[in-house]
Amino acid sequence: xxxxxxxxxGALAVIIIILPLFVESKYYLIVLNVIGLNTIVxxxxxxxxxxxxxxxxxxxxxxxxxxYFSGILTVNYGFPxxxxxxxxxxxxxxxxxxxxxxxxxxxxxxLVMATLGFGIIVNILMGGLEQFxxxxxxxxxxxxxTMGGLAFDNDLKNFYLIWSFVFLCMLAARNLINxxxxxxxxxxxxxxxxANSLGVNTADYKVKVFVLSAMFASISGSLYAHYITFISPxxxxxxxxxxxxxxxxxxxxxxxxxxxxxxxxxxxxxxALHIAKQYHIIAYGVFLCLVLVFLPEGILMGIYNLFLKxxxxxxxxxADRH
Amino acid sequence: xxxxxxxxxxxxxxxxxxxxxxxxxxxxxxxxxxxxxxxYIVTGLTIGxxxxxxAMGFNIIHNATGIVNFAQxxxxxxxxxxxxxxxxxxxxxxxxxxxxxTVGVALIGALIEIGPIRHARSKEIIIxxxxxxxxxxxxxxxAQEVWGTDNVGVxxxxxxxxxxxxGGGTIVPQHIWVFAITVLVMLMLHYFFKKTxxxxxxRATAVNRKAAALVGISVNRMTLFxxxxxxxxxxxxxxxxxxxxxxxxxxxxxxxxxxxxxxxxGGYGNFAGAILGGVILGLLESLGAGLVSSQYKDAxxxxxxxxxxxxxxxxxxGYGESERV
Numbered sequence: 180x181x182x183x184x185x186x187x188x189g190a191l192a193v194i195i196i197i198l199p200l201f202v203e204s205k206y207y208l209i210v211l212n213v214i215g216l217n218t219i220v221x222x223x224x225x226x227x228x229x230x231x232x233x234x235x236x237x238x239x240x241x242x243x244x245x246x247y248f249s250g251i252l253t254v255n256y257g258f259p260x261x262x263x264x265x266x267x268x269x270x271x272x273x274x275x276x277x278x279x280x281x282x283x284x285x286x287x288x289x290l291v292m293a294t295l296g297f298g299i300i301v302n303i304l305m306g307g308l309e310q311f312x313x314x315x316x317x318x319x320x321x322x323x324x325t326m327g328g329l330a331f332d333n334d335l336k337n338f339y340l341i342w343s344f345v346f347l348c349m350l351a352a353r354n355l356i357n358x359x360x361x362x363x364x365x366x367x368x369x370x371x372x373x374a375n376s377l378g379v380n381t382a383d384y385k386v387k388v389f390v391l392s393a394m395f396a397s398i399s400g401s402l403y404a405h406y407i408t409f410i411s412p413x414x415x416x417x418x419x420x421x422x423x424x425x426x427x428x429x430x431x432x433x434x435x436x437x438x439x440x441x442x443x444x445x446x447x448x449x450x451a452l453h454i455a456k457q458y459h460i461i462a463y464g465v466f467l468c469l470v471l472v473f474l475p476e477g478i479l480m481g482i483y484n485l486f487l488k489x490x491x492x493x494x495x496x497x498a499d500r501h
Numbered sequence: 502x503x504x505x506x507x508x509x510x511x512x513x514x515x516x517x518x519x520x521x522x523x524x525x526x527x528x529x530x531x532x533x534x535x536x537x538x539x540x541y542i543v544t545g546l547t548i549g550x551x552x553x554x555x556a557m558g559f560n561i562i563h564n565a566t567g568i569v570n571f572a573q574x575x576x577x578x579x580x581x582x583x584x585x586x587x588x589x590x591x592x593x594x595x596x597x598x599x600x601x602x603t604v605g606v607a608l609i610g611a612l613i614e615i616g617p618i619r620h621a622r623s624k625e626i627i628i629x630x631x632x633x634x635x636x637x638x639x640x641x642x643x644a645q646e647v648w649g650t651d652n653v654g655v656x657x658x659x660x661x662x663x664x665x666x667x668g669g670g671t672i673v674p675q676h677i678w679v680f681a682i683t684v685l686v687m688l689m690l691h692y693f694f695k696k697t698x699x700x701x702x703x704r705a706t707a708v709n710r711k712a713a714a715l716v717g718i719s720v721n722r723m724t725l726f727x728x729x730x731x732x733x734x735x736x737x738x739x740x741x742x743x744x745x746x747x748x749x750x751x752x753x754x755x756x757x758x759x760x761x762x763x764x765x766x767g768g769y770g771n772f773a774g775a776i777l778g779g780v781i782l783g784l785l786e787s788l789g790a791g792l793v794s795s796q797y798k799d800a801x802x803x804x805x806x807x808x809x810x811x812x813x814x815x816x817x818x819g820y821g822e823s824e825r826v
Contacts, residue, residue: 232627281811288630291569292765293810295758296803303800417754421634428631457645464638468617471632475623 223395229433245400431477549783555760574757576735610732
């Protein structure tokens with residue numbers, strides 16, 4: 180592990196442990212938990228967007244599949260909690276494979292169309308299959324997760340649970356990026372043809388990273404279901420897919436720490452605009468457009484690059500004077 | 502008959518309701534049944550015509566730039582809402598309103614291209630697709646601010662009295678308007694792309710941007726026109742469907758995404774395919790909603806989309822551009 184990463188993850192761990200000591204209001208704790216849940220989805224989605232160069236507009240569906248697998252299996256069939264979550268994750272991965280395999284074998288942006296269609300179908304089914312999902316009224320009474328004798332039944336306990344998962348997911352993503360697979364993925368996003376000619380099976384890697392990113396979303400969805408204990412189709416609509424995509428872009432495509440930042444900033448904006456809900460769409464849209472037009476590398480790297488540029492300019496001016 | 506028709510219309514164009522056709526079936530005689538099928542076909546062709554126009558809009562921009570323009574959805578909503586404002590709120594003449602709304606949305610399309618799309622610091626396809634998503638949100642949010650979230654009606658172009666057809670079916674004049682205007686739009690597009698110099702230049706740009714630029718075609722201007730055209734097409738779709746299905750700040754999302762599905766079904770980028778895809782999708786949806794279940798009406802188009810992508814990604818009329826890797 181590089182020194183930079185050790186510092187980064189160490190700092191993250193310390194912040195996770197001590198942050199709740201300073202947060203007194205229950206409300207802020209909830210916001211932090213939502214940020215954590217979004218971060219998991221965004222980190223996964225960023226692997227797909229930033230490293231495989233593919234777009235998914237159906238991540239709400241994978242997030243929702245995680246939630247509904249956990250919810251339905253535990254509430255309707257009395258499944259044990261953790262196995263239900265694992266099963267949900269595997270099933271979501273399998274579904275993602277079925278969607279991803281045929282569309283990623285094609286050159287071009289076919290995945291965006293497939294995931295778009297899939298996302299909308301899943302959302303309609305959530306409302307339609309009432310006998311399983313509770314329809315538009317939602318599914319209630321999902322039990323909180325337990326570990327040993329400890330039940331994660333309040334916001335503080337869930338904070339530690341969710342953010343442990345954030346930590347693990349980010350660590351997993353970092354290890355993936357720095358592995359052979361990660362190098363292959365970066366080669367693909369650099370130039371698919373070049374990667375292919377060097378013997379990288381581009382389609383295969385893209386499918387794998389898509390499945391992985393769907394699994395991340397599923398984990399987050401399961402955590403959400405057990406945390407809120409109530410799920411309904413409106414949380415998993417097309418709009419959520421766009422929200423997470425926005426977070427990835429604002430944070431920076433292909434930037435791991437940017438994912439955390441993107442999820443944090445945009446979740447806070449959503450919450451700040453809670454009273455004026457109608458400004459949600461505009462705020463997200465404007466943010467997305469501004470970043471894409473002016474800082475296509477995301478706010479973290481974008482501002483850093485601007486800073487570097489300004490610095491070199493200053494040096495040049497200084498050199499001129501001398 | 503009018504009321505029954507109105508109810509069918511309502512069921513087909515608004516949110517899915519649980520009252521199934523199957524339940525009423527016992528009460529219907531054979532004559533009623535065939536009439537009903539005819540009605541579903543008329544409705545299916547109408548909505549199919551709308552999908553075809555929208556698919557055309559997607560295709561024009563795709564051919565000019567290679568991107569999927571998600572702002573197309575908002576062009577439809579804006580067309581409908583402009584029409585509503587002019588006709589209902591400002592009492593402007595129908596023809597003039599139609600013209601102003603179409604040109605207005607075409608201008609918005611052009612502005613999108615001149616502004617953000619042209620000035621984006623990265624020209625990667627993936628960035629531009631995301632940008633159209635962002636722009637679509639800005640437009641939708643603004644529309645919500647201006648008009649609120651209510652569904653509003655626009656008066657039909659020539660009254661609501663149904664016309665009796667041979668064989669006992671009826672048709673509301675607005676459906677005829679939709680067909681007529683769609684055919685007119687298609688003929689105009691055909692003429693433009695096949696006969697005029699500018700249309701040929703746009704087709705050349707679609708085939709090869711670099712080669713087009715080399716022979717003196719302003720590729721930037723062609724891109725600009727493609728956005729304006731898609732804006733106009735979206736607006737026309739939104740305007741002519743508004744009297745049938747009512748309109749609101751976000752009607753365009755579903756219509757637009759289904760139009761997108763129609764474009765894929767026909768073969769992305771193929772104009773004849775757009776018409777075929779639109780009509781097939783419209784009929785499937787209308788008959789599916791009427792005879793099977795209206796609850797999953799919206800899912801049908803996207804199910805077809807997935808099937809096409811998996812079985813024949815080039816679509817019905819595709820040239821086989823999408824290589825397997």
